[in-house]
Amino acid sequence: xxxxxxxxxxxxxxxxxxxxxxxxxxxxxxxxxxxxxxxxxxxxxxxxxxxxxxxxxxxxxxxxxxxxxxxxxxxxxxxxxxxxxxxxxxxxxxxxxxxxxxxxxxxxxxxxxxxxxxxxxxxxxxxxxxxxxxxxxxxxxxxxxxxxxxxxxxxxxxxxxxxxxxxxxxxxxxxxxxxxxxxxxxxxxxxxxxxxxxxxxxxxxxxxxxxxxxxxxxxxxxxxxxxxxxxxxxxxxxxxxxxxxxxxxxxxxxxxxxxxxxxxxxxxxxxxxxxxxxxxxxxxxxxxxxxxxxxxxxxxxxxxxxxxxxxxxxxxxxxxxxxxxxxxxxxxxxxxxxxxxxxxxxxxxxxxxxxxxxxxxxxxxxxxxxxxxxxxxxxxxxxxxxxxxxxxxxxxxxxxxxxxx
Amino acid sequence: xxxxxxxxxxxxxxxxxxxxxxxxxxxxxxxxxxxxxxxxxxxxxxxxxxxxxxxxxxxxxxxxxxxxxxxxxxxxxxxxxxxxxxxxxxxxxxxxxxxxxxxxxxxxxxxxxxxxxxxxxxxxxxxxxxxxxxxxxxxxxxxxxxxxxxxxxxxxxxxxxxxxxxxxxxxxxxxxxxxxxxxxxxxxxxxxxxxxxxxxxxxxxxxxxxxxxxxxxxxxxxxxxxxxxxxxxxxxxxxxxxxxxxxxxxxxxxxxxxxxxxxxxxxxxxxxxxxxxxxxxxxxxxxxxxxxxxxxxxxxxxxxxxxxxxxxxxxxxxxxxxxxxxxxxxxxxxxxxxxxxxxxxxxxxxxxxxxxxxxxxxxxxxxxxxxxxxxxxxxxxxxxxxxxxxxxxxxxxxxxxxxxx
Numbered sequence: 001x002x003x004x005x006x007x008x009x010x011x012x013x014x015x016x017x018x019x020x021x022x023x024x025x026x027x028x029x030x031x032x033x034x035x036x037x038x039x040x041x042x043x044x045x046x047x048x049x050x051x052x053x054x055x056x057x058x059x060x061x062x063x064x065x066x067x068x069x070x071x072x073x074x075x076x077x078x079x080x081x082x083x084x085x086x087x088x089x090x091x092x093x094x095x096x097x098x099x100x101x102x103x104x105x106x107x108x109x110x111x112x113x114x115x116x117x118x119x120x121x122x123x124x125x126x127x128x129x130x131x132x133x134x135x136x137x138x139x140x141x142x143x144x145x146x147x148x149x150x151x152x153x154x155x156x157x158x159x160x161x162x163x164x165x166x167x168x169x170x171x172x173x174x175x176x177x178x179x180x181x182x183x184x185x186x187x188x189x190x191x192x193x194x195x196x197x198x199x200x201x202x203x204x205x206x207x208x209x210x211x212x213x214x215x216x217x218x219x220x221x222x223x224x225x226x227x228x229x230x231x232x233x234x235x236x237x238x239x240x241x242x243x244x245x246x247x248x249x250x251x252x253x254x255x256x257x258x259x260x261x262x263x264x265x266x267x268x269x270x271x272x273x274x275x276x277x278x279x280x281x282x283x284x285x286x287x288x289x290x291x292x293x294x295x296x297x298x299x300x301x302x303x304x305x306x307x308x309x310x311x312x313x314x315x316x317x318x319x320x321x322x323x324x325x326x327x328x329x330x331x332x333x334x335x336x337x338x339x340x341x342x343x344x345x346x347x348x349x350x351x352x353x354x355x356x357x358x359x360x361x362x363x364x365x366x367x368x369x370x371x372x373x374x375x376x377x378x379x380x381x382x383x384x385x386x387x388x389x390x391x392x393x394x395x396x397x398x399x400x401x402x403x404x405x
Numbered sequence: 406x407x408x409x410x411x412x413x414x415x416x417x418x419x420x421x422x423x424x425x426x427x428x429x430x431x432x433x434x435x436x437x438x439x440x441x442x443x444x445x446x447x448x449x450x451x452x453x454x455x456x457x458x459x460x461x462x463x464x465x466x467x468x469x470x471x472x473x474x475x476x477x478x479x480x481x482x483x484x485x486x487x488x489x490x491x492x493x494x495x496x497x498x499x500x501x502x503x504x505x506x507x508x509x510x511x512x513x514x515x516x517x518x519x520x521x522x523x524x525x526x527x528x529x530x531x532x533x534x535x536x537x538x539x540x541x542x543x544x545x546x547x548x549x550x551x552x553x554x555x556x557x558x559x560x561x562x563x564x565x566x567x568x569x570x571x572x573x574x575x576x577x578x579x580x581x582x583x584x585x586x587x588x589x590x591x592x593x594x595x596x597x598x599x600x601x602x603x604x605x606x607x608x609x610x611x612x613x614x615x616x617x618x619x620x621x622x623x624x625x626x627x628x629x630x631x632x633x634x635x636x637x638x639x640x641x642x643x644x645x646x647x648x649x650x651x652x653x654x655x656x657x658x659x660x661x662x663x664x665x666x667x668x669x670x671x672x673x674x675x676x677x678x679x680x681x682x683x684x685x686x687x688x689x690x691x692x693x694x695x696x697x698x699x700x701x702x703x704x705x706x707x708x709x710x711x712x713x714x715x716x717x718x719x720x721x722x723x724x725x726x727x728x729x730x731x732x733x734x735x736x737x738x739x740x741x742x743x744x745x746x747x748x749x750x751x752x753x754x755x756x757x758x759x760x761x762x763x764x765x766x767x768x769x770x771x772x773x774x775x776x777x778x779x780x781x782x783x784x785x786x787x788x789x790x791x792x793x794x795x796x797x798x799x800x801x802x803x804x805x806x807x808x809x810x
Contacts, residue, residue, distance in 0.1 A: 089784075091792045095747050098740035098791070100707075141797060293794060295741055302505075322794070329795035335503035336700055342500050379494075386503070387496045389698060389727070390734035390795045392546060 002063045004040045004372070004401055009068030010380040012036040012048055014075055014366040015347040020355040021283050021310035022347050030343040032382065038073055040372035043401035048366050064403060071395050072382040074346060075366050076145030076373025077327040078353035081264050081285050081314035084135040084172070085128060085163035086153040088119025090319045113153070113181045116319055120153040125162040132166040135317065135325065142326040143375035145399040146354065146363050150212055152177030155192075157200050164207040173357050175240060176204040179213040179220050179228045189224050197231045205235035209358065210261065212240040215251045222250040229258055238358060244268040246296075256280040262312065262356045266299045267291055271307075274300070278308035283356050286348075287316035288333040289324045301338035312356050313348040328393050331386035342383040372401035407468045409445040409806055411781065414473030417441040417453055418787040419480055419771040420752040425760040426688050426715035427752050435748040437787070443478055445777035448806035453771050469808060476800050477787040479751060480771050481550030481778025482732040483758035486669050486690050486719035489540040489577070490533060490568035491558045493524025495724045518558070518586045521724055525558040530567040537571040540722065540730065547731040548780035550804040551759065551768050555617055557582030560597075562605050569612040578762050580645060581609040584618040584625050584633045594629050602636045610640035614763065615666065617645040620656045627655040634663055643763060649673040651701075661685040667717065667761045671704045672696055676712075679705070683713040688761050691753070692721035693738040694729045706743035717761050718753040733798050736791035747788040777806035 015022065016029035037054050039047045093111035106112070120128065132149065139147055149167035151174070154160040160178055167174040178196045186192035204211075211232030215225040229239050238261050243251020245265035252273045255263040263277070264285035277284055286299045304311055313330050316322035324330075327349050334345040354364035362371045376396035377385055384393055397405040420427065421434035442459050444452045498516035511517070525533065537554065544552055554572035556579070559565040565583055572579040583601045591597035609616075616637030620630040634644050643666050648656020650670035657678045660668040668682070669690035682689055691704045709716055718735050721727035729735075732754050739750040759769030767776045781801035782790055789798055802810040 089786070089789075089792070091786050091788045094740065094792045095788055098744065099746035099749075100744060138796065289794060293741055295744075323792055324794040324796060326795040335499065336698055339503065339505060339700075341504035344504075381494070381496050383496045383500055384494075387494070387499045387728055389694060389729035390731040391543065391729060 001042055001061070002401065003061060004064045004066070004398065004403070005059065005062050006038045006066045006068045006073060006374065006376065007054070008051060009036045009038070009073050010034070010070055011072040011382050012038060012366055013072060013346065013382040015351045015364065017365065017367065018351065018360065020360040021281060021352045023310040024305065024308045027305060027344040027347045028341055030346055038366060038374060040398070040401040043372055045366060045368055045370050045372045047368055066376070066396060066403070068376065070380045072377040072379060073366065073374050074377060074382050074385060075350040075364055076375050076397065076399060077143045077349050078357065078364055079139060079144045079147040079314050079317070079327055080262070080312050080353040080356040081287060081316055082147055082149050083152060083316070083318035084132050084149045085151055085166055086116050086120045086319055087123040087128065087131060088116060088319070090116065093320065113320060114184065116153045117155055117181070117183060121156065121159050128162055129166040129169055132170045136170040136172060138325040140397055140399070140404055141394065142328060143394050143397055144325070144327055145373035145397065146357065146359060148173045148175055148357055150175045150177040152180030155181065155183040160200055161203055161207060164204060168207065174208045175210040175212050176208040176232070176237065177212040177214070178204065179225070181214065181219055189220055193224060193228055196228070201231060201235055205232070205237055208237060210238040210240050212242065214242040215249055215254070216242065216245055217247050217249065222254055226254060229260070233258065240264060244273065248273060252276050255282045261358070265290070266304070267297055269300065269304070271303065274304050274307040274309060277304065281310065283310045283312050283352055285312045285314050285356060286338065287314055287322065288337055289330060290316045290322040292333060292337070293322045298337050301334065301340055305340070305344065310352060311348050312352040313345060314353065328385050329390055332389045335386045342386045345386050372398060374398040406447055406466070407806065408466060409469045409471070409777070409803065409808070410464065410467050411443045411471045411473045411478060411779065412459070413456060414441045414443070414478050415439070415475055415785040416477040416787050417443060417771055418477060418751065420756045420769065422770065422772065423756065423765065425765040426686060426757045428715040429710065429713045432710060432749040432752045433746055435751055443771060443779060445803070445806040448777055450771060450773055450775050450777045452773055471781070471801060471808070473781065475785045477782040477784060478771065478779050479782060479787050479790060480755040480769055481780050481802065481804060482548045482754050483762065483769055484544060484549045484552040484719050484722070484732055485667070485717050485758040485761040486692060486721055487552055487554050488557060488721070488723035489537050489554045490556055490571055491521050491525045491724055492528040492533065492536060493521060493724070495521065498725065518725060519589065521558045522560050522586070522588060526561065526564050533567055534571040534574055537575045541575040541577060543730040545802055545804070545809055546799065547733060548799045548802055549730070549732055550778035550802065551578070551762065551764060553578045553580055553762055555580045555582040557585030560586065560588040565605055566608055566612060569609060573612065579613045580615040580617050581613040581637070581642065582617040582619070583609065584630070586619065586624055594625055598629060598633055601633070606636060606640055610637070610642055613642060615643040615645050617647065619647040620654055620659070621647065621650055622652050622654065627659055631659060634665070638663065645669060649678065653678060657681050660687045666763070670695070671709070672702055674705065674709070676708065679709050679712040679714060682709065686715065688715045688717050688757055690717045690719050690761060691743065692719055692727065693742055694735060695721040695727040697738060697742070698727045703742045706739065706745055710745070710749065715757060716753050717757040718750060719758065733790050734795055737794045740791045747791045750791050777803060779803040
């Protein structure tokens with residue numbers, strides 16, 4: 001038995017218990033305990049409460065004690081949408097776009113997803129695993145204790161499966177995004193899907209928890225997305241969709257019909273889409289860093305929440321359209337760009353994100369019996385998580401009851 | 406004599422030599438040396454160049470050697486606009502605004518500059534110095550080796566002078582921003598200026614390098630700003646202006662007429678203002694994090710640069726409208742929101758920012774004879790400085806030839 005105590009915290013802040021996913025007003029129901037402690041045993045939260053209720057006589061066998069003076073605890077952050085398995089980078093494309101290059105010029109310069117596909121295929125499995133490990137380390141430094149990682153920069157059998165294995169090995173939850181783009185060796189999306197479902201799905205279904213598809217003009221249309229997702233569902237995978245990033249293309253109705261866990265992006269979603277999403281338990285995963293990175297319109301988070309939809313927030317970590325691993329930064333964007341309160345942002349990067357990954361039973365809140373994942377914030381008000389823009393808000397990270405940073 | 410060598414760097418990147426301030430195309434003239442070294446002696450850069458030219462036989466007396474493999478060096482960053490001297494925080498106001506509160510509701514809740522003035526006056530000189538020291542430490546962690554720090558949250562004689570002393574003690578360049586707001590004990594701006602110029606200026610002029618004024622509706626008008634700045638100039642101070650943040654209010658013509666070092670903000674500047682600025686050596690200091698934090702329009706950087714104006718970029722670090730100390734993050738905003746190339750962003754946070762502080766003779770570039778201030782970036786392409794959004798891009802910080810991080 002190992003026990004860890006965080007004592008004398010200025011605040012412990014946690015979203016409410018659910019039922020997940022939280023929606024509407026419930027997203028704001030964050031419980032804050034002032035001058036508090038959290039006690040962890042064998043990787044699980046044993047007790048949390050005000051210091052005056054800490055039962056001193058039973059603490060003789062502590063393995064580690066952390067002084068929380070002038071610090072705060074929130075649940076370890078959950079990043080439910082990342083693309084961590086890639087080689088190369090896209091800094092050249094980023095620089096051309098920053099300097100005013102058009103989409104056509106970027107394409108002519110060899111940019112885009114397929115540039116990363118070439119670099120990722122060239123890595124080999126060992127180097128790919130090293131890259132994913134490095135990216136997971138970056139996430140941990142920013143307080144992320146649970147994360148999903150997609151394949152989708154391999155687009156061949158070997159690299160897709162190696163990506164899923166690398167995510168699992170690095171401690172992430174793998175999502176198979178075989179349907180990210182059509183690779184150059186296939187003439188059209190349908191023949192690529194034939195290959196994916198016949199040659200890759202059987203083993204991908206053993207390695208991944210969920211499947212995802214990029215439903216967008218130029219990638220896969222609604223009929224193709226349906227075909228891919230239905231086959232993946234039949235193979236036992238949970239379902240996710242990239243949808244409404246640039247155009248409203250039927251992703252929300254399809255996600256609701258198929259009972260998907262989430263539909264992600266939604267920058268282009270209108271009022272009707274928000275209403276349809278709100279009738280369901282499908283979570284809208286918003287990715288404001290991607291909108292910032294590409295200087296595109298932000299998702300209409302306020303419209304979605306006020307309509308009663310459940311939302312989560314994630315980094316969309318990837319080399320082309322959102323090169324950030326920082327969920328605290330995402331919370332800052334949520335509060336400044338999406339007009340969400342810090343409490344809504346916190347629920348969206350913890351309990352609701354855990355729900356998207358099917359992990360809300362034991363992640364995303366600070367409560368007895370849940371996994372002991374804590375982000376200790378270097379400020380005496382937990383809302384500095386969102387307030388301290390691009391600052392070093394992370395004092396400590398505890399994952400499964402162990403001090404990781 | 407102490408010597409430090411950084412060897413085997415993937416790249417050394419530095420803006421061009423000037424004449425400062427750089428403007429137009431010259432902002433893009435960044436020299437990049439591949440597989441390079443930087444040699445420092447007694448706090449000064451002794452030599453920089455490709456590894457093949459490193460003269461091995463003269464290196465016997467090195468005090469420190471840093472392996473730069475897969476890293477890059479750029480000049481230590483220069484933050485030419487910060488407000489580091491304050492007590493309390495404004496996280497409550499931030500949260501209310503995020504959740505949709507109006508300006509009137511924020512005011513009724515006791516927000517705004519005067520809330521910080523109350524908290525700052527209550528600190529006492531020792532605690533104020535401790536706060537400025539902490540903030541300077543945050544800046545250093547993000548690669549800032551030279552920074553300006555304004556007073557302006559005291560607005561009484563004792564606290565204004567204590568703020569200037571605290572900035573100097575922490576290693577910053579103090580700017581006297583007595584004319585930041587009118588404190589409640591004065592009935593109007595003119596009688597407050599009477600007090601400032603008679604009671605505070607004589608000693609402030611001994612402590613500060615420059616004077617600054619907030620020229621804006623609700624703060625000080627153009628006639629009041631002129632009166633304050635002319636008196637400060639006569640007392641030997643260089644001049645700065647906060648102008649065109651919310652409204653175009655005559656700041657640019659006044660800055661040009663008075664020969665100010667800079668005019669800062671410019672979110673509201675139109676084409677005519679850009680043309681006037683471009684005729685001068687007054688630097689337009691752009692503060693995109695402030696626009697992001699308040700969800701206001703970004704400054705039109707492209708218009709200013711293309712008109713031929715000289716620009717710098719800074720954090721505007723302060724608790725109310727820009728709670729960020731990260732210049733790498735400012736570079737990311739420059740490239741994604743202001744449509745500046747990474748090269749333009751680098752020049753704007755190094756050599757041109759040093760010019761604003763009157764320090765361009767020995768800061769802001771990597772060249773023999775300049776102060777040995779280096780930011781070592783944790784990537785093999787220096788442009789990750791701007792590309793890695795809110796990421797940990799800082800591998801090491803060297804200030805005056807000493808490894809500080």
